[in-house]
Amino acid sequence: MKSLSALFFFILSVSIHAQSVNGIVNDGSGKSLSEVLIRDLTSKTHAHTDANGKFTLEGVEVNDSLLITKKGFSPQKIKLASFDFLTISINEKPFLLEEVKISNNLKYLNTISKIDFEIQPISNSQDLLRKVPGLFIGQHAGGGKAEQIFLRGFDCDHGTDINITVDGMPVNMVSHAHGQGYSDLHFVIPETVDNIDFDKGAYFVDKGDFTTAGYVGFNTKNALQNSSISFEGGQFDTFRTVAMFNLLNKENQSAYFAGEYMMTDGYFDAPQNFNRINLFGKYNAKMENGDRLALSVSHFKSQWDASGQIPDRAVNDGTISHYGAIDSNEGGNTDRTNFNLQYDAKIDENTHIKSSAYLSKYDFELYSNFTFFLNDPVNGDQIKQKENRTIVGFQSEYDQKLNHNWRFKFGAGLRNDHNKDVELSHTLNRKTVLEYLSLGTVNQTNLFSYSSLDFTAGKWLVNGGLRLDYFKFGYEDQLSATYTNQTQTKAIVSPKLNFLYTQNDKLNYFLKLGKGFHSNDTRVVVAQKGEKILPETYGADLGINWKPFPRMIVNSAVWYLYLAQEFVYVGDEAVVEPSGKTERKGFDFGFRYQLTNWLFWNTDYTYTHARAIDEPKGNDYLPLAPKNTLMNGISVKDLKGFSGSLRTRFLGDRPANEDNSVVAKGYCITDFSVNYQIRKVSIGVNIDNIFNTKWKETQFLTESRLANETDPVEEIHFTAGTPFNARLILKYTW
Incomplete structure (x- = not known):
């Protein structure tokens, strides 16, 4: 009976003193951080921040020591002074590859992407696609046309065999005037990209x-x-x-x-x-x-x-x-x-x-001449x-x-x-339509x-x-x-x-x-x-x-x-x-x-x-x-x-x-x-x-x-x- 009484009073004591604390974790600029680990070193409980940087940590007491950690940030230890809402700020630290863990993630290349994005500069939109290991691109129209893409033995033309999106919005164009899957990524400002x-x-x-x-x-x-x-x-x-x-x-x-x-x-x-x-x-x-x-x-x-x-x-x-x-x-x-x-x-x-x-509202007009005077010896073969x-x-x-x-x-x-007036025509000097081949x-x-x-x-x-x-x-x-x-x-x-x-x-x-x-x-x-x-x-x-x-x-x-x-x-x-x-x-x-x-x-x-x-x-x-x-x-x-x-x-x-x-x-x-x-x-x-x-x-x-x-x-x-x-x-x- 004495042992049962002692156990009862211990549980009662914990229930009286142990509570929960809510808070948010930000970086040095005030941006909230997800997937931050908050550990109570005293009670051994832990919590993670959600997509909004917020967390709830259960079973804590005043004066408990909390350790806040996230990959890429310096760990921080604080002492819990009260149960008031916590606002915690942690700072980025130099990137260390030794902190990257092999996880049970089927999309393993995302780990590689994060590493490359962290350490390699991006100076133009072409560099964005080059972040994909094994993907090569080629430009053949003065920088305005979508790049030609090569991946895994595919000449993907301009995107026929690779799915490209920005914030979930498709880039590939179906039934495009120039080719199936045409993917023009030049509307993306490289400096605005957060991850790939x-x-x-x-x-x-x-x-x-x-x-x-x-x-x-x-x-x-x-x-x-x-x-x-x-x-x-x-x-x-x-x-x-x-x-x-x-x-x-x-x-x-x-x-x-x-x-x-x-x-x-x-x-x-x-x-x-x-x-x-x-x-x-x-x-x-x-x-x-x-x-x-x-x-x-x-x-x-x-x-x-x-x-x-x-x-x-x-x-x-x-x-x-x-x-x-x-x-x-x-x-x-x-x-x-x-x-x-x-x-x-x-x-x-x-x-x-x-x-x-x-x-999306999209307009496109392209003039090309691949065969010069093969089909029309007088006016040329411009299309x-x-x-x-x-x-x-x-x-x-x-x-x-x-x-x-x-x-x-x-x-x-x-x-x-809804693709209106999809046109292929034989033209002269970009001005005169000599013949409509498809419309x-x-x-x-x-x-x-x-x-x-x-x-x-x-x-x-x-x-x-x-x-x-x-x-x-x-x-x-x-x-x-x-x-x-x-x-x-x-x-x-x-x-x-x-x-x-x-x-x-x-x-x-x-x-x-x-x-x-x-x-x-x-x-x-x-x-x-x-x-x-x-x-x-x-x-x-x-x-x-x-x-x-x-x-x-x-x-x-x-x-x-x-x-x-x-x-x-x-x-x-x-x-x-x-x-x-x-x-x-x-x-x-x-x-x-x-x-x-x-x-x-x-x-x-x-x-x-x-x-x-x-x-x-x-x-x-x-x-x-x-x-x-x-x-x-x-x-x-x-x-x-x-x-x-x-x-x-x-x-x-x-x-x-x-x-x-x-x-x-x-x-x-x-x-x-x-x-x-x-x-x-x-x-x-x-x-x-x-x-x-x-x-x-x-x-x-x-x-x-x-x-x-x-x-x-x-x-x-x-x-x-x-x-x-x-x-x-x-x-x-x-």
């Missing part, structure tokens, strides 16, 4: 159309720590300025505005007369109940002239230089206005609903591609942690593209839903999911003598199954299996009467993430990808071409090493074997599919005010045709950047191609005819890569 979510393959149910080689999701900052303005000037009459204004930064609200203007004549013989303006504003609010609202508005406008792709023979015989042009009337203009709303609702501690809705598009869509995801072992997700959404209105709708279930048991994580996509394609042919509105519908089911075994915080293994797809152009769909128009892929990844030493991370994978029969709409010719079954297999290797507190080394190598399945051996090469790629960099961060990097990218020789008798030559280019911070002022220098290598950034095997030729010639046509290009950057922050 990416992975390779089609293994995640929330990623749908175009997710074959992989996906990239850019997320913009919710708040600015400071306001800033920068000026950049350099060779080739290049000028760029970026202004970022912190309009509001309170405990539960933030707002900022960013603007960018850029102009350059480029390094080509014919001035590019390029200019671009970007405007971006974002408002973020945190509700008392834990909900979060974000609203962003942006506007982008760009125009340019271009030298296009030039034939080897014209350079070799001295007709034009390596940076010359056959038709200097190429170029174009484009603009895009976006409204994006994101709302995250907190139902309870284990249940959230994440929603987004967007509206115009034009469209006027409106995109609306939304997506919601229900996420519930059922218990310690199970987590369930269900999502659904819609996207509609019509596209209306395409994608309805989708998905669900996934995570099961965690000990060191194992098993993720299974199923995605359903339904498409309605509509095309009104305006060149038809009578009104015709052709429609087709199609659905596709995409299962996923992933396994992750985390041995400890230094090593895990993964196996990913999944089916993906990309939609075909609506004009293909109606021409093929809905047959074979959602070509599917089947893929598998087997790999590891490993920390052999505290300051080293190695990630590698062997993978396989099968792509089914498809029909491709060639936007430059208004024809439908069949493309057979293909397979790609390869090896990815990534390496991150922190040599000192301020010196970092990163390497990414990929090998790909890409072949057509139904073609005879020796005639089964996939044109322009990369075989060997390597990216290597040394970066300095915060060395007595200095930061910078030396980065090299290598793209090996690759076949330019099916029998590999013509080769697209590879290149090896090194870029350099350095920056020095003096209180509120920083001065920097960026140099592209420091060794002034003469290289071909994009290459195509094309049949063309010059004005003085009687017969056409098929050979490599290319766009020259940048020569040595230096720019000075001044930035003031307040």
